[in-house]
Amino acid sequence: MTDSRDFNDVYAVVQSVPPGRVTTYGAIADFLSLGSARIVGWALRQSGAMDGAIPAHRVVNREGRLTGRHHFPNPGDMQRALEREGVIVKNDSVVEFSKLFWHPAENLL
């Protein structure tokens, strides 16, 4: 925790993403003013070490593409998880990503 610093906020934001919605690294980085989307990627990468408490499958890159699916225990698990939540994933990309795109600040609205 003490070492988590901003990472803890990243986890909180990811967990704040409602089912059926997806967010991007840049959105989280911008919302947390991290200034670097890579930090979010690193946070999610370490989240894989967790007990799956972090729905990292809802986090995609700005293209809506599941870049991190290879980091999952099972690559297809990410797509299946999204589809189970109502998110259609085609060719490793989120369909209508623009509609399903969820911004952290939207939770504050």
Add this chain to the structure above:
DNA sequence: GTCTTGACTTCGG
């Protein structure tokens, strides 16, 4: 203690 890599993003040519 220093360097490289990394689940990214954006600007420049």
Add this chain to the structure above:
DNA sequence: GCCGAAGCCAAGA
């Protein structure tokens, strides 16, 4: 319109 390089922060080697 496509390809290359830079930038940001953090962790592993």
